[in-house]
Amino acid sequence: MATIEHSEIINAPPERVFELLRRVEDFADYSDLIRSIETLGENRYRWHVRAVGMDWAFDVMVTEIQPPHVLAWESLDGVKNQGRYRLREVAEGTEVALTLSYEIRNRLMEKAVNKAAKPLVGKVSRQILERVEARLNDQQV
Template sequence: MTTLEEQIDVTTPVGRTWEQLHRVADYPRFVAGLRHAAAHGRNRARLDVEIGGVRRSFVAELTDHGRGRVMTWQTVDGVHLKGTFALRPLDETHTQVQLRLEYDPETLRDDLGGGPVGFAQSHTIEEAVRTDLALFKELVEHR
């Protein structure tokens, strides 16, 4: 299992950042390859992705950890991914968004088809996550 940790500071209060993180339908606005996302029951989301011309759908289970402003998500079918978002207020108008992503490179490549391997794959995923966080920052700051 490979673990990637990234963070970004946003110029919004922690409460507003938390609310945006829970707007599942907005995920395609900041997650590369995600074409459609919708709530699917109380704690699940249906996600439709397209990567390298290959379309896949899967369901992710979302778990809030309350006042700590931590949300964990894990796919329950298809692509095997697990992530945790943790929000830390820096002051009244600034929040640090921390993301921890856990994935198996071989399984990810098999589930989504093709693409780079080894270091190139890790670099590609790191760049995608950094871009996703930058897009999230733009979205939450300009909403």
């Protein structure tokens, strides 16, 4: 499995950051690439994403919730993947670390995806965390 990691510091306490990250259905508000997210029930969601010129739809299930420190998920179909947000209190607020692992069984496709995935996931992760922080700042006003 290929793994991509990204982390950012958000100027807010872990409890407030986790509260927003836990609302998976709101992620479409946090990234231009996420078109929509449907709630399927029982911590399951269908994501609709537009990336690398293609539309993608896949189902994920939240597999671990440990407020305010861990939120993890795995795919139920499509590209096999699993991800985890780890939140840790730091002097500046909260360090949010994303680890995303995925597996593509087609070697030719894997090479293409690997080349595009790291910058793409980094961009989406930065966008999500920046918009979460902006929303937290708006709530303080």
